[in-house]
Amino acid sequence: MCSVQVTAPMKINPKAPGISASLPAPIPAQLSTQAAAAPRHRVDAREDAPWVRFIVVAVAVAFMGLFVVLPLACVMTEAFAKGVAAYFAALTDPDTLAAITLTLLAAAISVVANVVFGVIAAWAIAKFDFSGKNLLIALIELPFSVSPVIAGLVFVLLFGLQGYFGGWLLAHHVKIIFALPAIALATIFVTFPFVVRELVPLMQEQGTEEEEAALSLGASGLTTFFRVTLPNIKWALLYGVLLCNARAMGEFGAVSVVSGHIRGQTLTMPLQVETLYDGYQITAAFAVASLLAQLAIVSLIVKVVLEARLERD
């Protein structure tokens, strides 16, 4: 499973033996007679020794604290280092506001594009047989294995001034590189697996029978899609959208290559953080970073809720 950018969420299952075992288990009254009958420290071959469990849990907790909680706390402390007023001043700076707007816009575009593309691709993969299907499945995962920087460079190569379509675009006054279109394209590229990979297994499992039933009951193709297919995949779709959105807002590498770093114009939030930091505006940098951190936390909470829904369906 893929993780949301800033935090690396790690699910702790309270029922996992390691965790519950580390707590002293109170013996209920009605069981105490049985407990007395059995030897107190009976060794159960199915369970690890208490000290092993303790160490495993301690390592996990320490690791989480060191790599997740501590950095988050640092971001927050630094952001408010010069007080609340400075924090909000940093956030309402016009360049920062522009960065926030651009980030929201790029994320919105890539979410919409990925929903449309994701549903169509997942539908094709899950419900039809065609040659080249395995190739398509492999290609969908490609953005996860390619460095985002390379993705950015590809777009520069295609649409940059020296690129394949650069001359034509210049002649027709279309600006892609160093502008919103390229930022959106790069973001779409790095995020497009999220929706598809959530939908494909689900749609494959659900098959086409419900759709066929709807068709034979007289529903049109469109009605069938909106009344049968979409409700069946909506939680998985939302889950994919959430991951896609979190990644889109946090994307740095690919966007950095195509952005051109024009202050107040082509800087997204992560790029704005970098620029501020490089300009020694530490508090402002952390203020913007704190927004991204909050986004991550919200995403995480929504993710947990969605996972519960998905589980239930």
Added chain:
Amino acid sequence: MKISIADVSKRFGAFAALDRVNLEVRSGELLALLGPSGSGKTTLLRIIAGLDWPDEGQVLFDGEDALARSAGERHVGLVFQHYALFRHMTVFENIAFGLRVRPRRARPSEAEIRARVQKLLGLVQLGWLADRYPNQLSGGQRQRIALARALAIGPRLLLLDEPFGALDAKVRKELRRWLRDLHSEMHVTSIFVTHDQEEAMEVADRVVVMDKGRIEQVGMPQQVYEQPRTPFVHEFIGESIMLPVVVLNNTVHFEGRPIGVDAQGAPDGVATLFARPFNMTILRDAASDSLHGEVRGIHGIGPARRIDVALGGTQTVIEIDAPRSHNCAIGQLLYLRPAQYQLFPSEF
């Protein structure tokens, strides 16, 4: 509605799932499609329903070309092998679906829809389940809801794909009787698929036996059972004893000796004799022109018992039914003669 299927073929790649199928379904009848797994039953239903198209052939509904119409335009009620209920809709909404998706002009009012759904729920005797979701129902309940959903559109034809396939024997029996009653009440032309021959025999007006994409025989249950047209049908419907025999001068020989039965006009040569286990007569006295063998096992409950007999030199073991009154013991020699049988010349 009358359905005519003429020379319908359907291939998946090089594999012929249906091979020139011809079938007439009479108006108002309950027809069973019977055949082993992979014989093309579902494929045929899907073509009739409009979910698949044949490579060749014609499908006519009351003389009208059905292939020119989409699934939705055919007004065929289809009950899937695995129900295919809409999992995110309540039972009520599942049944109402076919009415709600009608074009605005033809759509009944909300009150009418409610009334229709309630009536159908009553018909399948599941009124109290209206607000449940499919995953909260038992298999038999899902089955009946799927049927109610198909009936909601007032279908001209009802197709049921192994309606009782996933249910246990007792529920199956109940539901099949219930389907029979429902059909005699509504008289909508119905085709149901099964690979349970007992089910087909009990419920259907006529039975269609399919094998490897072809129709082997069509007829009344009794007729198919008593006069199977091909070795496959004999073997598939009911239990069979099969003996490799040779026909010579209108007498039948097994292991080189005549067995005292007539060849019924079968040509000289190698053939297979088919008989039912209860059609083997046990002769009182030793006879040289009969089948004979040693009793290997006796089992069974009820009025008849099953006897395993190892025949002559080849040790072919056949199972015969004998009345309980017949005394015999393991190791005893029995002389047998088929009272009723069929001979099918071997194909070479």
